Amino acid sequence: MLRTLKCPVIALEEHYWDNELAARFVGAEGVRDPEMLKRLYDVGELRLSEMDEAGIDMQILSHGAPSAQKLTGTDAVDLTRRVNDRLQAVVAANPTRFAAFAALPTSDPKAAAAELERTTKLGFKGAMIHGLTNGVFLDDKRFWPIFERAQALDVPLYLHPSVPLPAVMDAYYKEYAKDFPMVVRAAWGYTVETATQAIRLVLGGVFDAYPRLKVVLGHLGETLPFLVWRVDHALARPGAKTLSFREAFCGHFYITTSGNFSNPALLCCVMEMGIDRILFAVDWPFVANKPAAQWMETVPLCDEDKIKILSGNAKHLFRM
Ligand code: MN
Numbered sequence: 658m659l660r661t662l663k664c665p666v667i668a669l670e671e672h673y674w675d676n677e678l679a680a681r682f683v684g685a686e687g688v689r690d691p692e693m694l695k696r697l698y699d700v701g702e703l704r705l706s707e708m709d710e711a712g713i714d715m716q717i718l719s720h721g722a723p724s725a726q727k728l729t730g731t732d733a734v735d736l737t738r739r740v741n742d743r744l745q746a747v748v749a750a751n752p753t754r755f756a757a758f759a760a761l762p763t764s765d766p767k768a769a770a771a772e773l774e775r776t777t778k779l780g781f782k783g784a785m786i787h788g789l790t791n792g793v794f795l796d797d798k799r800f801w802p803i804f805e806r807a808q809a810l811d812v813p814l815y816l817h818p819s820v821p822l823p824a825v826m827d828a829y830y831k832e833y834a835k836d837f838p839m840v841v842r843a844a845w846g847y848t849v850e851t852a853t854q855a856i857r858l859v860l861g862g863v864f865d866a867y868p869r870l871k872v873v874l875g876h877l878g879e880t881l882p883f884l885v886w887r888v889d890h891a892l893a894r895p896g897a898k899t900l901s902f903r904e905a906f907c908g909h910f911y912i913t914t915s916g917n918f919s920n921p922a923l924l925c926c927v928m929e930m931g932i933d934r935i936l937f938a939v940d941w942p943f944v945a946n947k948p949a950a951q952w953m954e955t956v957p958l959c960d961e962d963k964i965k966i967l968s969g970n971a972k973h974l975f976r977m
Protein backbone atom coordinates (compact mmCIF):
# COMPACT_ATOMS: atom_id res chain seq x y z
CA MET A 658 0.00 0.00 0.00
CA LEU A 659 1.36 3.42 -0.89
CA ARG A 660 1.77 5.94 1.92
CA THR A 661 -0.22 8.74 0.32
CA LEU A 662 -3.03 6.63 -1.17
CA LYS A 663 -4.82 4.11 0.96
CA CYS A 664 -5.25 1.52 -1.75
CA PRO A 665 -3.72 -1.86 -2.54
CA VAL A 666 -0.98 -1.96 -5.17
CA ILE A 667 -1.01 -4.74 -7.77
CA ALA A 668 1.97 -4.97 -10.16
CA LEU A 669 1.33 -6.76 -13.44
CA GLU A 670 4.59 -7.44 -15.27
CA GLU A 671 6.84 -8.96 -12.64
CA HIS A 672 9.17 -11.71 -13.79
CA TYR A 673 10.79 -14.82 -12.46
CA TRP A 674 12.72 -17.63 -14.06
CA ASP A 675 11.88 -21.30 -13.78
CA ASN A 676 15.05 -23.37 -13.43
CA GLU A 677 14.16 -25.97 -16.03
CA LEU A 678 12.82 -23.55 -18.65
CA ALA A 679 15.50 -20.90 -18.18
CA ALA A 680 18.22 -23.55 -18.57
CA ARG A 681 17.12 -23.82 -22.22
CA PHE A 682 18.20 -20.28 -23.04
CA VAL A 683 20.54 -18.96 -20.34
CA GLY A 684 23.51 -17.37 -22.08
CA ALA A 685 21.62 -16.79 -25.30
CA GLU A 686 19.55 -14.09 -23.60
CA GLY A 687 22.50 -12.26 -22.13
CA VAL A 688 21.33 -11.82 -18.52
CA ARG A 689 24.58 -12.25 -16.62
CA ASP A 690 24.31 -9.75 -13.79
CA PRO A 691 24.41 -11.96 -10.66
CA GLU A 692 22.12 -9.57 -8.75
CA MET A 693 19.53 -9.84 -11.52
CA LEU A 694 19.83 -13.62 -11.71
CA LYS A 695 19.42 -13.92 -7.94
CA ARG A 696 16.17 -11.96 -8.14
CA LEU A 697 14.83 -13.82 -11.19
CA TYR A 698 15.19 -17.16 -9.41
CA ASP A 699 13.76 -15.88 -6.11
CA VAL A 700 10.06 -16.39 -5.52
CA GLY A 701 10.16 -15.86 -1.77
CA GLU A 702 11.94 -13.74 0.80
CA LEU A 703 14.04 -11.38 -1.35
CA ARG A 704 11.17 -10.69 -3.76
CA LEU A 705 8.69 -10.11 -0.94
CA SER A 706 11.05 -7.83 0.97
CA GLU A 707 11.56 -5.61 -2.09
CA MET A 708 7.79 -5.53 -2.63
CA ASP A 709 7.30 -4.51 1.01
CA GLU A 710 9.91 -1.75 0.79
CA ALA A 711 8.02 -0.21 -2.12
CA GLY A 712 4.51 -0.80 -0.80
CA ILE A 713 3.58 -3.34 -3.49
CA ASP A 714 0.94 -5.73 -2.18
CA MET A 715 0.75 -8.20 -5.03
CA GLN A 716 2.79 -9.25 -8.04
CA ILE A 717 1.18 -11.03 -10.96
CA LEU A 718 4.12 -13.28 -11.78
CA SER A 719 5.21 -14.17 -15.28
CA HIS A 720 8.18 -15.98 -16.70
CA GLY A 721 10.84 -13.63 -18.07
CA ALA A 722 11.63 -13.48 -21.80
CA PRO A 723 11.90 -15.49 -23.91
CA SER A 724 9.80 -18.02 -22.00
CA ALA A 725 8.10 -20.88 -23.84
CA GLN A 726 7.88 -19.16 -27.24
CA LYS A 727 11.40 -20.29 -28.15
CA LEU A 728 10.68 -23.95 -27.40
CA THR A 729 10.43 -25.90 -30.61
CA GLY A 730 10.78 -29.53 -29.62
CA THR A 731 8.13 -32.13 -28.98
CA ASP A 732 8.62 -31.66 -25.24
CA ALA A 733 7.42 -28.01 -25.34
CA VAL A 734 3.93 -28.89 -24.15
CA ASP A 735 4.96 -31.10 -21.21
CA LEU A 736 7.76 -28.74 -20.15
CA THR A 737 5.45 -25.72 -20.16
CA ARG A 738 2.90 -27.64 -18.12
CA ARG A 739 5.55 -28.40 -15.49
CA VAL A 740 6.58 -24.71 -15.48
CA ASN A 741 2.99 -23.63 -14.86
CA ASP A 742 2.46 -26.26 -12.16
CA ARG A 743 5.53 -25.00 -10.29
CA LEU A 744 4.30 -21.42 -10.66
CA GLN A 745 0.92 -22.49 -9.31
CA ALA A 746 2.70 -23.86 -6.22
CA VAL A 747 4.45 -20.50 -5.73
CA VAL A 748 1.10 -18.71 -5.82
CA ALA A 749 -0.49 -21.29 -3.50
CA ALA A 750 2.29 -20.69 -0.94
CA ASN A 751 1.57 -16.92 -0.88
CA PRO A 752 -1.90 -16.40 -2.32
CA THR A 753 -2.32 -12.87 -0.97
CA ARG A 754 1.00 -11.70 -2.44
CA PHE A 755 1.21 -13.54 -5.77
CA ALA A 756 -1.01 -14.30 -8.74
CA ALA A 757 0.23 -15.52 -12.13
CA PHE A 758 0.12 -15.38 -15.90
CA ALA A 759 0.64 -18.78 -17.52
CA ALA A 760 3.36 -19.61 -20.01
CA LEU A 761 2.00 -21.14 -23.23
CA PRO A 762 3.65 -23.63 -25.61
CA THR A 763 2.69 -21.59 -28.68
CA SER A 764 4.65 -23.83 -31.06
CA ASP A 765 1.64 -26.15 -30.64
CA PRO A 766 -1.29 -23.68 -30.73
CA LYS A 767 -4.02 -26.21 -29.92
CA ALA A 768 -2.07 -27.45 -26.91
CA ALA A 769 -1.41 -23.81 -25.94
CA ALA A 770 -5.16 -23.13 -25.97
CA ALA A 771 -5.74 -26.22 -23.81
CA GLU A 772 -3.00 -25.09 -21.40
CA LEU A 773 -4.62 -21.65 -21.18
CA GLU A 774 -7.88 -23.32 -20.17
CA ARG A 775 -6.19 -25.69 -17.69
CA THR A 776 -4.27 -22.88 -15.99
CA THR A 777 -7.25 -20.51 -15.94
CA LYS A 778 -9.18 -23.20 -14.07
CA LEU A 779 -6.26 -23.30 -11.59
CA GLY A 780 -6.73 -19.57 -10.97
CA PHE A 781 -4.17 -18.03 -13.37
CA LYS A 782 -5.12 -14.54 -14.59
CA GLY A 783 -4.44 -15.15 -18.29
CA ALA A 784 -1.19 -15.79 -20.13
CA MET A 785 1.92 -13.96 -21.24
CA ILE A 786 3.37 -14.47 -24.71
CA HIS A 787 6.92 -13.34 -25.48
CA GLY A 788 7.46 -12.25 -29.06
CA LEU A 789 7.40 -14.47 -32.12
CA THR A 790 7.07 -18.24 -32.18
CA ASN A 791 9.61 -19.84 -34.50
CA GLY A 792 9.85 -16.50 -36.32
CA VAL A 793 6.09 -16.21 -36.92
CA PHE A 794 3.95 -13.29 -35.71
CA LEU A 795 0.85 -14.06 -33.66
CA ASP A 796 -1.66 -12.87 -36.27
CA ASP A 797 -0.94 -16.03 -38.30
CA LYS A 798 -4.13 -18.07 -38.36
CA ARG A 799 -2.40 -21.07 -36.82
CA PHE A 800 -2.47 -19.18 -33.50
CA TRP A 801 -6.14 -18.22 -33.57
CA PRO A 802 -7.24 -21.17 -31.39
CA ILE A 803 -5.40 -19.38 -28.55
CA PHE A 804 -7.40 -16.17 -29.14
CA GLU A 805 -10.63 -18.12 -29.37
CA ARG A 806 -9.96 -19.79 -26.01
CA ALA A 807 -8.84 -16.53 -24.33
CA GLN A 808 -12.10 -14.91 -25.39
CA ALA A 809 -14.18 -17.88 -24.23
CA LEU A 810 -12.42 -17.92 -20.84
CA ASP A 811 -12.51 -14.10 -20.62
CA VAL A 812 -8.83 -13.81 -19.68
CA PRO A 813 -6.36 -11.38 -21.27
CA LEU A 814 -3.21 -12.23 -23.21
CA TYR A 815 -0.20 -10.11 -22.23
CA LEU A 816 2.06 -9.53 -25.23
CA HIS A 817 5.59 -9.15 -23.91
CA PRO A 818 8.67 -8.36 -25.99
CA SER A 819 11.41 -10.79 -26.86
CA VAL A 820 14.56 -10.40 -28.93
CA PRO A 821 13.94 -9.73 -32.64
CA LEU A 822 14.73 -12.25 -35.37
CA PRO A 823 18.46 -12.65 -36.21
CA ALA A 824 17.88 -11.03 -39.64
CA VAL A 825 16.27 -8.00 -37.98
CA MET A 826 19.00 -7.72 -35.37
CA ASP A 827 21.57 -7.86 -38.15
CA ALA A 828 19.94 -5.28 -40.43
CA TYR A 829 18.82 -2.83 -37.73
CA TYR A 830 21.22 -3.01 -34.81
CA LYS A 831 24.44 -4.86 -35.64
CA GLU A 832 26.75 -1.82 -35.61
CA TYR A 833 25.59 -0.67 -32.18
CA ALA A 834 24.73 -3.89 -30.34
CA LYS A 835 28.19 -4.30 -28.82
CA ASP A 836 28.53 -0.80 -27.33
CA PHE A 837 24.83 -0.54 -26.49
CA PRO A 838 23.53 -4.08 -25.84
CA MET A 839 20.11 -2.81 -24.78
CA VAL A 840 19.42 -1.15 -28.14
CA VAL A 841 18.28 -4.56 -29.40
CA ARG A 842 16.18 -5.05 -26.28
CA ALA A 843 14.49 -2.69 -23.84
CA ALA A 844 15.93 0.53 -25.31
CA TRP A 845 14.32 0.07 -28.74
CA GLY A 846 14.33 -3.39 -30.41
CA TYR A 847 11.71 -4.82 -28.05
CA THR A 848 9.43 -1.87 -28.69
CA VAL A 849 9.50 -2.16 -32.48
CA GLU A 850 8.92 -5.90 -32.30
CA THR A 851 6.00 -5.73 -29.88
CA ALA A 852 4.26 -2.73 -31.46
CA THR A 853 4.48 -4.55 -34.80
CA GLN A 854 2.97 -7.65 -33.20
CA ALA A 855 0.04 -5.53 -31.91
CA ILE A 856 -0.54 -3.69 -35.22
CA ARG A 857 -0.52 -7.00 -37.10
CA LEU A 858 -3.26 -8.41 -34.83
CA VAL A 859 -5.47 -5.47 -35.83
CA LEU A 860 -4.62 -5.68 -39.56
CA GLY A 861 -5.17 -9.45 -39.52
CA GLY A 862 -8.75 -9.12 -38.32
CA VAL A 863 -8.20 -10.95 -35.03
CA PHE A 864 -10.54 -8.54 -33.22
CA ASP A 865 -13.26 -8.89 -35.87
CA ALA A 866 -13.16 -12.64 -35.31
CA TYR A 867 -12.92 -12.33 -31.50
CA PRO A 868 -14.74 -9.13 -30.53
CA ARG A 869 -14.34 -9.72 -26.79
CA LEU A 870 -10.61 -10.54 -26.86
CA LYS A 871 -8.47 -8.51 -24.44
CA VAL A 872 -4.77 -7.87 -24.96
CA VAL A 873 -2.31 -6.24 -22.58
CA LEU A 874 0.84 -4.38 -23.65
CA GLY A 875 3.56 -3.25 -21.27
CA HIS A 876 5.81 -0.18 -21.32
CA LEU A 877 2.92 2.27 -21.70
CA GLY A 878 1.71 0.56 -24.86
CA GLU A 879 5.00 0.17 -26.75
CA THR A 880 4.62 3.71 -28.28
CA LEU A 881 1.19 2.97 -29.79
CA PRO A 882 -0.85 5.43 -27.66
CA PHE A 883 1.47 8.21 -28.91
CA LEU A 884 0.99 7.04 -32.50
CA VAL A 885 -2.65 5.96 -32.55
CA TRP A 886 -3.84 9.10 -34.35
CA ARG A 887 -1.23 8.78 -37.09
CA VAL A 888 -1.58 5.01 -37.57
CA ASP A 889 -5.37 5.33 -37.69
CA HIS A 890 -5.27 8.26 -40.12
CA ALA A 891 -2.65 6.78 -42.45
CA LEU A 892 -4.21 3.31 -42.63
CA ALA A 893 -7.51 4.89 -43.73
CA ARG A 894 -6.04 6.67 -46.77
CA PRO A 895 -7.61 5.75 -50.15
CA GLY A 896 -6.94 2.25 -51.41
CA ALA A 897 -7.13 0.51 -48.04
CA LYS A 898 -9.65 -1.94 -46.61
CA THR A 899 -12.11 -0.39 -44.15
CA LEU A 900 -10.66 -0.59 -40.67
CA SER A 901 -10.60 1.62 -37.59
CA PHE A 902 -7.26 1.16 -35.92
CA ARG A 903 -8.32 3.49 -33.14
CA GLU A 904 -11.46 1.49 -32.42
CA ALA A 905 -9.58 -1.80 -32.38
CA PHE A 906 -6.67 -0.48 -30.31
CA CYS A 907 -8.63 1.51 -27.77
CA GLY A 908 -11.37 -1.13 -27.57
CA HIS A 909 -9.26 -4.25 -27.04
CA PHE A 910 -5.93 -3.23 -25.56
CA TYR A 911 -4.91 -2.49 -22.00
CA ILE A 912 -1.49 -1.07 -21.20
CA THR A 913 0.77 -1.16 -18.17
CA THR A 914 3.37 1.23 -16.79
CA SER A 915 6.18 -1.38 -16.77
CA GLY A 916 9.60 0.22 -17.15
CA ASN A 917 8.26 3.57 -18.37
CA PHE A 918 7.71 6.03 -15.53
CA SER A 919 7.20 9.20 -17.54
CA ASN A 920 4.51 11.72 -16.69
CA PRO A 921 4.17 13.12 -20.24
CA ALA A 922 3.96 9.60 -21.68
CA LEU A 923 1.39 8.53 -19.09
CA LEU A 924 -0.78 11.60 -19.69
CA CYS A 925 -0.69 10.88 -23.43
CA CYS A 926 -1.96 7.35 -22.70
CA VAL A 927 -4.74 8.69 -20.47
CA MET A 928 -5.80 11.15 -23.18
CA GLU A 929 -5.83 8.58 -26.00
CA MET A 930 -7.10 5.45 -24.20
CA GLY A 931 -8.82 6.61 -21.04
CA ILE A 932 -7.88 5.92 -17.43
CA ASP A 933 -9.69 2.57 -17.27
CA ARG A 934 -7.18 0.87 -19.60
CA ILE A 935 -3.99 1.71 -17.74
CA LEU A 936 -2.58 -0.62 -15.07
CA PHE A 937 0.42 -0.47 -12.77
CA ALA A 938 3.51 -2.61 -13.44
CA VAL A 939 7.20 -2.36 -12.64
CA ASP A 940 9.03 -4.98 -14.79
CA TRP A 941 10.87 -6.30 -11.74
CA PRO A 942 13.68 -7.27 -11.42
CA PHE A 943 14.87 -5.51 -14.59
CA VAL A 944 13.47 -2.31 -13.09
CA ALA A 945 13.43 -1.57 -9.35
CA ASN A 946 10.17 -1.41 -7.38
CA LYS A 947 10.82 1.71 -5.34
CA PRO A 948 11.15 4.28 -8.16
CA ALA A 949 7.93 2.91 -9.67
CA ALA A 950 5.96 3.36 -6.46
CA GLN A 951 7.52 6.77 -5.77
CA TRP A 952 6.61 7.89 -9.28
CA MET A 953 2.98 6.87 -8.78
CA GLU A 954 2.83 9.03 -5.64
CA THR A 955 3.68 12.06 -7.75
CA VAL A 956 1.90 11.57 -11.10
CA PRO A 957 -0.31 14.56 -11.92
CA LEU A 958 -3.63 12.71 -11.74
CA CYS A 959 -6.36 12.80 -9.12
CA ASP A 960 -6.34 10.17 -6.37
CA GLU A 961 -9.33 8.39 -7.88
CA ASP A 962 -7.45 7.88 -11.16
CA LYS A 963 -4.25 6.80 -9.42
CA ILE A 964 -6.20 4.20 -7.45
CA LYS A 965 -7.59 2.83 -10.73
CA ILE A 966 -4.06 2.45 -12.10
CA LEU A 967 -2.63 0.96 -8.90
CA SER A 968 -5.24 -1.78 -8.46
CA GLY A 969 -8.80 -0.75 -9.36
CA ASN A 970 -8.46 -1.58 -13.04
CA ALA A 971 -6.65 -4.86 -12.28
CA LYS A 972 -9.41 -5.94 -9.89
CA HIS A 973 -11.93 -5.30 -12.63
CA LEU A 974 -9.94 -6.93 -15.47
CA PHE A 975 -9.08 -10.03 -13.44
CA ARG A 976 -12.29 -10.17 -11.37
CA MET A 977 -10.26 -10.10 -8.14
MN1 MN B 1 9.12 -7.39 -18.82
